[in-house]
Amino acid sequence: MSIMVKLKALGAAREVGRSSFLLDVGEKILFDRGIKLGHDETEYPMLVKTNLDAIVISHAHLDHSGNLPELFTKSNSFVYMTMPTLDLSKILWFDSLKIAKFEGITPEFSPLEIKKAEKYTFALPYRKKVFLSENTSLELFDAGHILGSSMVKVESEKKSVVYSGDYKMQSTRLFNGLDKRIGKADVLITESTYGDRNHSDRKELEKEFAEEVQETINRGGHAMIPAFAVGRSQELIDILFEHKVDAEIFFDGMGQKVARTTLEYPELLKNPKSLGKALHLVNWVSKGKRKPVLDKPSIIVTSAGMLEGGPIMWYLKKLYQDKNSKIFLTGYQVEGTNGRKLLEKGIVDIDGERLKVENQVKMFDFSAHASQDELIDLAKIVNPELVVCVHGDEKVINVFQKRLKNEGFNSVAPKLGQEIKLD
Ligand SMILES: [Zn+2]
Ligand SMILES: [Zn+2]
Incomplete structure (x- = not known):
């Protein structure tokens, strides 16, 4: 049976917030499960309608981790993230329960689901490859964005895929920049938050x-x-x-x-x-x-x-x-x-x-995100056949895709709910 490799954008598609992407390489792997905090309401990613082989949380920011426990109201899956990401996410999950109570809102999950999420989590160090099956592995690399933040590399029989999460190439006061040893892959799914500009010194x-x-x-x-x-x-x-x-x-x-x-x-x-x-x-x-x-x-x-x-x-x-x-x-x-x-x-x-x-x-734009030049630098390291642009405002993504084209990269920016074939 030949496997069709696919990626579906469940959130953070031409917007910043509620990151969640379903990769199907035979195994079904969910990258992130975030929320989008707006002024009046919180937005959630689209439902996951399949059994998952693995969930990977890139880092603790709520737009990447915020709704993970909710998945455990329905079924249990193994989750992979770094230990500090788990520590920080727990602080944020319990805080969101506190806020919900204060605002009289029914939360999406209870402390029970937080406990389950923790129980099913493998806390991975950076650069330790784990196998989900005979042919499919995943590995986390330091993304240089916040404590514990990681990029995910999935290697399967047909395709290798890097999911960037949020990252920073240059070092900041607290953290060294991303780990350039991430190496090459066929597909790069990258954040695009600042895809239209470079940061000041x-x-x-x-x-x-x-x-x-x-x-x-x-x-x-x-x-x-x-x-x-x-x-x-x-x-x-x-x-x-x-x-x-x-x-x-x-x-x-x-x-x-x-x-x-x-x-x-x-x-x-x-x-x-x-x-x-x-x-x-x-x-x-x-x-x-x-x-x-x-x-x-x-x-x-x-x-x-x-x-x-x-x-x-x-x-x-x-x-x-x-x-x-x-x-x-x-x-x-x-x-x-x-x-x-x-x-x-x-x-x-x-x-x-x-x-x-x-x-x-x-x-004062103390960004922990990559600037346009840094985004291009990562693309050059990974050197993919296809760049999938996510986690950026529509207008920003348009500018970023033009720059990618000038640099010789094919790119696509999925709409919410869109499924891309990666074969
Ligand atoms: Zn972040
Ligand atoms: Zn983010």
Whole structure:
């Protein structure tokens, strides 16, 4: 019987969010099971209508891991991910249950399914090939994106496939870039978040960021730094210390738990000493004890990064009319989120109320994603017959595909629900 190799996009098709892709190489392998957090509602990937031989979670960000436990309400499958991805995902899954309860929403899964997901997970180290059958193997490589993030390489009788997850080619303050030993494959499924542009020089960006935080303090304001709990908030604290910014730094929200987990894996960090020191010197704020943070000019590093929930909402409500204070956005802002609205229109919606924000607002693009040039670099390493572009806004993907064509690569960008034949 000849096997038809196919890939179906169940999410993150011409959009950023709810990553989930079903690869059929004879064995059926699901890459990621994420959600898309919008302002009003959460979007889920399309249903999986087949028995799975394996599920691979590339990294802990909710747009890749958020709905994995839900799969265990129906059936059990083996899951592969790194140990830190499991640790971080558990923090995020339990947090989403807490949020659902707070908002009076019925969650997609219960603690029971989280337990099942954990029970069925093989925690794989990087570069350890495991076999799903005689002919099919999978292997994880460091993706350089966040703690535990990985790229997946599947090798089967007919095709070899690399699924990039989210990745970063160059090293950042916390992590070394991706592991270039990933090697060649027939098909590359790649994220395209920044497929239309290149990032500014990171060292310059860090310096400028630290200077503007200091200016805000000197003016008597508060530097509000909403940041992704996983990865970004720890990195920003490290940057503020490195640049010796003169003010008290307060660290609030879920990033604290993530920070503890991060320090448990010094072997995966570029400079565990400097991060450890920085995290020990900041003030860890606990809920209900936030008032002193506002007593004098201060720096507040807290979640959520796109101003959708989290302690930042509390600070924003107190400070949104203070012209001396400034909001530093520090990562990609998904369409429709408060972060994007703040950036484009100067407004945010909190609890049904629209606030006209009078703080200064500035975007610092501390991206943990590959820039256009880095995306091309990966394509050159993998050197595939076909590049499948996912995890990018429609307009961005169009630009990226043009660049791929100029570089001599065939590419395709599936629509939601579309199945591509890879033979
Ligand atoms: Zn990510
Ligand atoms: Zn992502």
